[in-house]
Amino acid sequence: MSTRFLSRIRAEYAQLAQASLLRRHPTIDQRTGVSYRLNGHQVTGFCSNDYLGYAAEAAPPIAEAVPLGAGAARLISGNSRELRELERDLAHLAGAPDALYFTSGYQANIGCLPAVLQTGDLAYSDHLNHASLIDGLRLSAATIERLPHLHAPPRTPSPASQTGLTWWVLESTYSMDGDSPRPEDLQRHHHDGADTYLDEAHSLGRYARGRGWAAHHTLQPTLTIGTLGKACGAVGAFAAGREEVIDHLRRRARTAIYTTAPSPTLIRLLRRHLPRVAGPDGDRRRAKLRANIQQLSHELGITTDSPLFPLLIGANHTALEISAELLQRGFHVQPIRPPTVPPGTARLRLTVTAAHSHQQIASLAKTVRELLAQRALPLRSAAGHHA
Numbered sequence: 001m002s003t004r005f006l007s008r009i010r011a012e013y014a015q016l017a018q019a020s021l022l023r024r025h026p027t028i029d030q031r032t033g034v035s036y037r038l039n040g041h042q043v044t045g046f047c048s049n050d051y052l053g054y055a056a057e058a059a060p061p062i063a064e065a066v067p068l069g070a071g072a073a074r075l076i077s078g079n080s081r082e083l084r085e086l087e088r089d090l091a092h093l094a095g096a097p098d099a100l101y102f103t104s105g106y107q108a109n110i111g112c113l114p115a116v117l118q119t120g121d122l123a124y125s126d127h128l129n130h131a132s133l134i135d136g137l138r139l140s141a142a143t144i145e146r147l148p149h150l151h152a153p154p155r156t157p158s159p160a161s162q163t164g165l166t167w168w169v170l171e172s173t174y175s176m177d178g179d180s181p182r183p184e185d186l187q188r189h190h191h192d193g194a195d196t197y198l199d200e201a202h203s204l205g206r207y208a209r210g211r212g213w214a215a216h217h218t219l220q221p222t223l224t225i226g227t228l229g230k231a232c233g234a235v236g237a238f239a240a241g242r243e244e245v246i247d248h249l250r251r252r253a254r255t256a257i258y259t260t261a262p263s264p265t266l267i268r269l270l271r272r273h274l275p276r277v278a279g280p281d282g283d284r285r286r287a288k289l290r291a292n293i294q295q296l297s298h299e300l301g302i303t304t305d306s307p308l309f310p311l312l313i314g315a316n317h318t319a320l321e322i323s324a325e326l327l328q329r330g331f332h333v334q335p336i337r338p339p340t341v342p343p344g345t346a347r348l349r350l351t352v353t354a355a356h357s358h359q360q361i362a363s364l365a366k367t368v369r370e371l372l373a374q375r376a377l378p379l380r381s382a383a384g385h386h387a
């Protein structure tokens, strides 16, 4: 290794440390539900995306012998009937005609966006879109225009220089603010003959029958991305839409083509698990999640119906300090800092799940209030603060 490379990464390390922007993997073990040990502290976690509380539970048993690996990419010899059946289940979950499986939401976005956007297309991208959407857009040939958060694309005719389609690339529940677009804006956009690319990562599984926000509002985006690592509590993702659109992705989405097909063991587990998410077990958890959201919303005085509570702190080092104090008091809440959120809007992002008890939520809210009051910081949501 060259000494110049070492000095480069050391200089970057020093810069990040100076700005309170260093990131480290927390070491977690002995997990039972929302309780675990974190770097030696016994904590209750309030920062997962396991909204229905499935992730920490035992996987459904599989008695039969299922192969570990697929052995090849799908277009070679890694495809299987069961993977196709899983895709039909996923399409059903999303309320769409067909679906294509991806190993993660990140892979789905960086594969699908370049596959559907072409030269001459104009893509309006929400200011708070997730990194995977931003990276997917960068890999595409479209012209990108950033929209202020939650603003709809302009309805005026596109510039004469634009020869292609007009897309709106957005999320149905924003991962850092917990808010959602207005369904009527999407309806109008579709009515004007434009296309929508909707990422449902934080919505899928939270609505009736395990569906997402779009199905709940009877909207039909051109393409919907669902992830299985959040409310579904597993891992993986899919793109859902009309058969021809999904078929186009099979031929064009490079992250689904040039990669080994998913493990048959994982496919079997997902096929056994998804009916729980869509059925009465999921309904009970959705009801408990709603009750927990209401409780935290009430205790913090923040009105929301999403499980994400972003508390605005501002300075990076203050967000780090409060998070460290929460850890001392038995709560794991990650500070979210730039570049994940805009500079000056560092926040504590609390997430509540169906697995939290009334007592755990009450105790978290009381501790957060105390820690903010000690610093004379107001308790306010970061949603809408985009410095």
Ligand SMILES: Cc1ncc(COP(=O)(O)O)c(C=O)c1O
Pocket: 103, 104, 105, 106, 107, 109, 130, 132, 171, 175, 199, 201, 202, 227, 228, 229, 236, 237
């Ligand atoms: C909006 C959004 N899209 C995509 C992803 C990536 O999904 P995955 O974790 O399955 O890669 C995330 C993850 O946080 C997300 O918040």
